[in-house]
Amino acid sequence: MNPFVRIDPESGRITVTVPVPDTGQGVRTAVAMMVAEELKVSVESLTIEQAEGDPDTYGEQISANSNTMQRLHEPIRTAAATVRQLLVEAAAQRWRVPAADCRASDGFVRHGDDRLSYGELAEEAAKLTPSDVVLTPRGEWHVLGNPQIKRVDQDAIVTGKLAYAIDQPADLVAVVARPPWIGATPTGFDDTDVRNAEVVQLDNGFALLARDTHTALKARKALRTTWQGGSPHADSDEWLAALEAALPEGKTPPGDYVEKIYVMPMLAHVPMEPPTATASDTEVTVWAPTQAPDQVRKLLEADFAKVRVIPTRAGGAFGRKFEVDFVLEAVQLARHTGRTVKVLWTRDDDMRHDSYRPLSVHRVRATVNDEGLPTWRDHAVSTWPLSSVLEVTSNPQIMQMMANKYPYDVEGEVHFAISPPPIRTGFWRSVYAGQSVYAEEMFLSELDMADNQLERRLKLLTDRRVRKTLEAAAEAHHGEPQAVACHRDYGSAVAVIAETTRDRRTKITAAVDVGPALHPSGVRQQVEGAIMDAVSVVKGVRITVKQGKVVQKSFGDYPWARIGDTPEINVVVMASDAPVGGLGELAYPAAAAALGFLSL
Structure with a gap:
């Protein structure tokens, strides 16, 4: 039809x-x-x-x-x-x-x-x-x-019946021996101790091809490799110091002012299903959990006459599977062998060779009145662009459009200083707004640590739509609004209220306006997921680099939230006559800011 x-x-x-x-x-x-x-x-x-x-x-x-x-x-x-x-x-x-x-x-x-x-x-x-x-x-x-x-x-x-990319059958399974430090390129290998696997040198490492995953992993462990170049002494503390030194001057607020500095750490995506893709050399067919099958097809059509890109269900993505590195590895190995090859990334691979959320430093200044409310603000940001879209995110004006979502009636500006990324960076849920909104909302909360966060926001809000979401959250939150944060983006609005109850439970209420909620239970799931991401980040997960390599390698040292960390969550899906809005990334910035203030 x-x-x-x-x-x-x-x-x-x-x-x-x-x-x-x-x-x-x-x-x-x-x-x-x-x-x-x-x-x-x-x-x-x-x-x-x-x-x-x-x-x-x-x-x-x-x-x-x-x-x-x-x-x-x-x-x-x-x-x-x-x-x-x-x-x-x-x-x-x-x-x-x-x-x-x-x-x-x-x-x-x-x-x-x-x-x-x-x-x-x-x-x-x-x-x-x-x-x-x-x-x-x-x-x-x-x-x-x-x-x-x-x-x-x-x-x-x-019930475990849904097939994901990792379930795709293949003739051969491949894992890759990846750079031992950032930016290193492979120079040679010794496969004397490798058994039942073929070694193929790629631009970024050495692929071990075998008939099953266990054999491929065992072969990778036995392979001896040599590397050159890159940044073997890279250190994220030095990166942070460089970003702090590069903070733009911005504007000095009139009269006496308050100033605070916020540091947003690097973050990995860690989808439950690590990157994996399968490719066949027959007319180049790709099965992958890609977020952009049309872009993958266009990319491959430059080298192949016939291309099929079949998107599989993805076990999470959060921006990571917008990248195509794991897909191209499968295609290259299928072309080399003439067979169907599945490339698997282990959790260690995923954690240490990700495209990370950029590190950023924020300096927020404000002049305040007798009520402790800001009347003028200035927000300076020092960060890195995204490796996959350097031409866009290296432009401070575009960065301002992406990150400046301030909904309050306070005059001010946001200034960006963009430094070259020393490590691969990429889209991470809510991208730059997740960092900038966090800093703005934390700053507003910290201007007055008393339990009047709700009243302070309502006095400053002139955006009627955001104000309505905050009022709806306040009405639905049966408790003390100890932490409050708001956000508007993607044609939608959200307000989050959080508190620590007397029995030390965390309680969160989020009200969201996405226009007509086409799939209300899906709306709730998306907001709950964003809140759980915020729980994890506020707990202290972060990516650090020492001696040229990412320190974290698993959920053991990157402690993403467990079931026991789940707060009591109430999501209010508001009735709205606004046009259909976006949702997937909307709730994270406000949730992170509310929980961040609650944790002080």
Whole structure:
């Protein structure tokens, strides 16, 4: 019927093609809900398929920047509503009655006591040309906005049946002996002690190819390698000192002022499923948990005539799987061997060779009035750009647009000093806003350590949408609002209130306005996930470098939050007439700031 919806004429089965990857954010469910709403069927009746990388058919397929629903909701709903209209028109022509007298529901088009299934009408409908398509009004939604709709893959996830990239079969498994220090390049190897594995030298290391993972890992341990160049003496303390020295001068506030310095550490992505990809040399087929299948395809088409990129379900991403390094390793090894090769990164590989959230230093200054409220502010930032988009993030003006989300009625500016990154850097959930908003909100909270954080924010907020989220959070939070933080971004708004109860539990309430919440339980899950990321960072996880190498190598020394660290979380999904907004990265900055202040 169209690229997103097809109907089997014999069985009547409706198949929905999801154009962007699902990295755990629930886009498969949200797209299924859109189609189900417009076709007047249940989500459970649909068959869900993942689109291959094909920008000519599906347009932009990147799953990033918290804008998936903003991009998809109109074209997907329009596609499904078009199918519904064509089915109705096909039935009306058969019965020779006005289309306005027919209605679609539960897989049938009905007119009085007559009915025809979607399958019976599919071939005729596909030949028709639609007239003006009308989407189902929000007041008539039964599927969209329904908090009872569960994830389409929920049962498969919790029972371990869902296949991820790491489950993809292959002829050979490869692991890579990676640089022993930052930036080192391989020069040679001695495979005398290597058994049952082939060694292939790559630009960034030595691949060990074997018939199974155990053999490949054992061979990597036995391989002796030599390296040159790079930064064998790199030290993150020295990097931090250089960033502190590079802080821009900014502007001096009028009169007496308060000044504070905040340091945001480097962070690794640590998705539950480390990077992994499988490639076949036959017409170059790639199976990978990429966040950008269209970009991977375009990249490979420069060298290969025929390319297929098949996005697998990803066990988390958070920006890491926007990178293509692990995909290119699989392609190179498949080309070398002429066989299907799966490249696996261990947790150690993932932790020590990631594209990290940049280190940053923030100096916030403000003039305050007699109430202790800021009346003028200046925020100076010293940080690194992102390696994958240097031409964009090396521009201070663009950085200001990405990071300056201040919602309060206080005059001021943000200034950036950008230094070359000494280590690979990349997108990390909420990118620069996660650091800048944290500094701004922490500073505002620390201007007055008394328990009046809520009143202080309300006095300063002129952004009505943010103010409403804060009021909603305050109404829902049954306790003391000891820590408060707000954020606006991606066309959405969030407010977070946190407290430590008398029995020393952490309690958090978040109110979020994303416009119409298409998949309310998915909204709650995204906010909860962002809060758990904040819990981890506030606990003190960080990446450090000593003697040229990343110190942290596993969850043992990078203590991401465990189940026992989970606070009591209440998420308020607000009713809103605003346009559909973004969500995936929205709640992290405010949650981190509220929890950070609570931990002081």
